[in-house]
Amino acid sequence: xxxxxxxxxxxxxxxxxxxxxxxxxxxxxxxxxxxxxxxxxxxxxxxxxxxxxxxxxxxxxxxxxxxxxxxxxxxxxxxxxxxxxxxxxxxxxxxxxxxxxxxxxxxxxxxxxxx
Amino acid sequence: xxxxxxxxxxxxxxxxxxxxxxxxxxxxxxxxxxxxxxxxxxxxxxxxxxxxxxxxxxxxxxxxxxxxxxxxxxxxxxxxxxxxxxxxxxxxxxxxxxxxxxxxxxxxxxxxxxxxxxxx
Numbered sequence: 001x002x003x004x005x006x007x008x009x010x011x012x013x014x015x016x017x018x019x020x021x022x023x024x025x026x027x028x029x030x031x032x033x034x035x036x037x038x039x040x041x042x043x044x045x046x047x048x049x050x051x052x053x054x055x056x057x058x059x060x061x062x063x064x065x066x067x068x069x070x071x072x073x074x075x076x077x078x079x080x081x082x083x084x085x086x087x088x089x090x091x092x093x094x095x096x097x098x099x100x101x102x103x104x105x106x107x108x109x110x111x112x113x114x115x
Numbered sequence: 116x117x118x119x120x121x122x123x124x125x126x127x128x129x130x131x132x133x134x135x136x137x138x139x140x141x142x143x144x145x146x147x148x149x150x151x152x153x154x155x156x157x158x159x160x161x162x163x164x165x166x167x168x169x170x171x172x173x174x175x176x177x178x179x180x181x182x183x184x185x186x187x188x189x190x191x192x193x194x195x196x197x198x199x200x201x202x203x204x205x206x207x208x209x210x211x212x213x214x215x216x217x218x219x220x221x222x223x224x225x226x227x228x229x230x231x232x233x234x235x
Contacts, residue, residue, distance in 0.1 A: 043206055045226035101212045102149055105158045
């Protein structure tokens with residue numbers, strides 16, 4: 001079974017600063033994928049970034065980057081130059097790559113950007 | 116634009132009635148869809164995996180007779196909350212995987228907009 005741990009229930013960050021959202025995971029499967037989703041107050045789940053367990057480089061998507069440390073089983077999300085629109089819930093998730101494609105989610109971090 | 120559409124986005128019903136929520140993949144076929152439930156300020160909990168052409172697979176603790184799932188076609192899955200009670204009030208969200216996106220098979224899951232159910 002997979003497990004995702006997000007230890008930061010809430011964070012406040014000044015606009016334009018960078019922020020790191022923590023995520024650790026646990027799985028016995030060697031082939032897995034890690035995801036970050038953003039959920040604004042409207043409820044929709046917005047895909048941000050993906051990291052495969054065999055990817056050699058850390059994933060980046062615009063202002064989002066994933067700090068993947070496989071040995072430590074961590075997959076922290078880094079948001080650079082934060083904006084007011086970044087205020088939302090952020091969920092880390094994972095799934096095994098071969099088999100059922102269901103995602104296991106962490107408990108989420110509520111990020112609030114302060115003007 | 117949205118690749119998975121969910122309807123209705125909000126529904127209010129009386130206790131004891133049944134409510135159907137639809138999840139459609141708009142521009143791809145989905146043999147599998149996932150139904151999640153989210154309580155306020157909580158994480159998403161997988162309820163069941165909807166399989167086209169076969170029975171849904173329910174997670175432990177989810178009542179099959181309470182939450183009926185039908186994968187009617189390769190683009191449509193429905194979740195019916197039967198004999199709804201106030202404790203069934205929640206945010207229900209579906210997702211579907213689309214492989215091979217942009218030449219990279221991330222197995223990315225696309226989520227619907229969610230359906231907020233309120234049972235009075």
